[in-house]
Amino acid sequence: MNDRDRKPRFARGGGKGRDRGPPRRGRESGDGPAILYGWHSVTAALANPERKIRKLWLTENAARRLADDKIDTRIEPTIVPPREIDDRLGPDAVHQGLLAEADPLESPDLDSLTQDGIVLVLDQITDPHNVGAILRSAAAFNVKAIVTTARHSPEATGVLAKSASGALELVPIITVTNLARALDELNDLGFLTVGLDSEGSETLAAVPLRQPLALVLGAEGSGLRRLTRDTCSVVARLDMPGAIKSLNVSNAAVLALYIGASQLGLMR
Template sequence: MSDHEKKRPFQTGRGKPFERTGRRGPKPAWRERERPADGPAILYGWHTVTLALANPKRRIRKLLLTENAARRLDEEDIATRITPDIVRPAEIDRLLGPDTVHQGLYAEADPLPSPDIDTLAPEGIVLVLDQITDPHNVGAILRSAAAFAVKAIVTTARHSPEATGVLAKSASGALELVPLVTVQNLARALSQLNERGFLTVGLDSAGTEDLATIALRKPLALVLGAEGKGLRQLTRETCSHLARLDMPGSIKSLNVSNAAVLALYVGASRLGLMG
C-alpha cells in the first residue's frame, strides 16, 4: 500500500483528528425519489450543511466530508458537532449523482419539526404556498424569504416537496432560518390567519388590484399558487384580496420564485421593513 493510500489523520483546530475511514460509503446510490417520507433529510453543499451544523434544532445523523471541505471547516472554525467520515469526492458523487454540486459536504439529518400555525406571531410577513411542487422553486422561495426576514412559510402536507435534497440545496441554508409550517388544509389555515389579524393577499395574474396600490399592513400573508394552475378556487375565496403584479413588458407572468421575490420586495418596502 502506498503512502497515499494509507489511512491518515486530518488534524483540526478543535484537537480531534478527522480520519479517513477507508470504507466505500453506503452501497446503493441515493436518489431523492426513492427516499421514504419518514426518512432522513439529505443535505449537501457548503451553505446548506454549514447552516445545518450551526442550527441547534437540527440533529445531524451522518456527516461525510472531503479533505478539502474538512480543512475549510477547520479554517473557518465551524464545529461539526459529530465526528465526520472523511471520504473522496467520488464517494459523495455515488450518493448524489456525478452532476450534483455538493462542494465536498453531505449530511443526513432529522427533519426539522413543523411549528403549529397557531404559534406564529402576528407580525411581519409570512408566505403561503398553494401546492407548489417543484423543489427548485420552493428552495428559491425559501432563500428569498430568508433574505427578506419572512417569519414563516406555510405549505401543504400533500402536493409539496419534501424539505430535503434539491429543495435544501436550492434554499442554500434557508431551511435553518425560515420555519416551514405544514398544514393539512390550506383554506382552513388561511382562515386561521385571517382570524388572527393577518391581511391575506393572493397573487393572481387576473387579480383585480395591483399589489403596489393595495393598502398593505402588518401582519401580512402573501399567497402564491403553482405555475400554470395558479391559486385554487377555495384558496382564492379565502384570501382577503387578490392582487396582480403589474409589469411594463410584453410578458406579464413570472416564474413563481421570481414572483415571490418581487412580491416580497413590494411588501417589505410598503411596510417599512427594508431598513
Template sequence: MGDRDRKPKFRRGGGKPPERHGESGRRTSFRGGEAGPDGPVILYGWHTVAAALANPERQIRKLWLTENAARRLADENIATRVTPDIVRPSLIDQRLGPDAVHQGLLAEADALPSPDIGALAQEGIVLVLDQITDPHNVGAILRSAAAFAVKAIVTTARHSPEATGVLAKSASGALELVPLVTVQNLARALTELNDQGFMTVGLDSQGSENLGAVALRQPLALVLGAEGKGLRQLTRETCSLVARLDLPGEIKSLNVSNAAVLALYIGASRLGLMA
C-alpha cells in the same frame, strides 16, 4: 473552549452508502439527494451543510466530507458536531448522482419540527404556498424569504416537495432560518390566519388590484400558487383579496420564485420593513 473552537475529529473511510429500509424491506437509496418522507433529511453543498451544522435545532446523524471541505470547516471554526467520514469526492458523487453540486459535503439529519400555525408572530410577513411542487422553486422562495426576514412559510403536507435534497440545496441554508409550517388543509389554515388578524393576499395575474397600490398592513400573508394552475379556487375565495403584479413589458407573468421576490420587495417596502 466551546464546540466552535474545537478542530473537528475525522474518521477515514466512507462506511456503507446511506440507505433506508422501509416496512416493505425494500432498499431506498438517496440517488439525486432525495429521501422518502420517513427517512433522514439529505443535505449537501457548502451553504446548506454549514448552516445546518451551525443550527443547534438541527440534529445531524451522519456527515461525509472531503479533505478540502473538512479543512475549510476547521478554518472557519464551524464545529461538525459528529465525527465525519473523510471520503473522496467520487464517493459523494456516487451517493447523490452526477448532477449534484455537493462541494465535498453530505449530511444526513433529522427534519426540523413544524411550528403550529397558531403560534406565528403577529407581525411582518409570512408566505403561503398553494401546491408549488418544484423543489428548485420552493428552495429559491425559501432563500428569498430568508433575505426578507419572512417569519414563516406555510405549505401543505401533500402536493409539496420534501424539505431535503434539491430543495435544501436550492435554499442555500435558508431551511435553517425560515420555519416551515406544514398544514393538512390550506383553506382552513388561511381561515385561521384571517381569524388571527393576518391580511391574506393571493397573487394572481388576473387579480382585481395591483399589489403595488394596495394598502398593505401587518401581519401580512402573501399567497402564491403553482405555475400554470395558479391559485386554486377555494384558496382564492379564502384570501382577503387577490392582487396582481403589474409589469411594464410584453410578458405579464413571472416564474413563481421571481414573483415571490418581487411581491416580498413590494410588501416589505410598503410595510416599512426595509430599513
C-alpha cells in the same frame, strides 16, 4: 474478483470501524432523514442547534476547509473521496465535498406566529428549485414562516435545501393538511391574506397592506386554486410593464416581498 466487482469501503474519521457510506438517492420520504449537501446547506445545518445531525460525509478538502474556518462538525465525520458522494447524489449535484444526513426540523403551529411581519403561503408549488429559491428570498426579507401543504409540495431536503443555500435553517416551514382551513385560521389570527393571481382586481402595490401579512402564491401555470382564492381576504395581481407579463413563481415572490416590505416599512 476484479476491481470493478469490489464494493467501496468508507473509513470513518479516527479509524473507528466501517461505515455504510452516504445514503443513496430516493431516501427523501417525509418519514426519512433530510439529505443536505453543498457548503451553505451543510454549514448552516451545523450552525443550527435545532438541527440534529445523524451522519456527515466530507472529502479531505472539505474537512480541511471546515477546520480552517473553525466550523464545528458536531459529530465525527466520515472522510470519503469525492466520487463516492457523486455516486450517491448523481452527476448533477454540486455537493462541494459535503453531505449530511439529519433529522427533519419540526413544523411549528400557525398559532405560534407573531402578529407582525410577513408570512408566505405556497399553494401546491412542487418544484424544489422554486421552493428553495423562495426560501432564500424569504430569509433575505426576514419572512416569519412559509406555510405549505403536506401533499403536493417538495420535501425539505436534497435539491430544495441546496437551492435554499442555507435558508432552510433560517425560515420555519409550517406544514398543513388543508390550505383553505389554514388560510381561514390565518384570517382568524388577524392576518391580511393576499392571494397573488393574474385575475386580481387590483395591483398588489395598490392594496393597502398591513401587518401581519400573508402573501399567497400559486403554482406556475395553474396559479391559485379556486378555494384558495376564495379564502383569501384580497386577490391582487403583479403587473409587468414589458412584453412578458408573467414571472417565474420564485421571481414573483421576490417582487411581492419587496412591495409588501416597502409598504409596511420593513425595508429600513
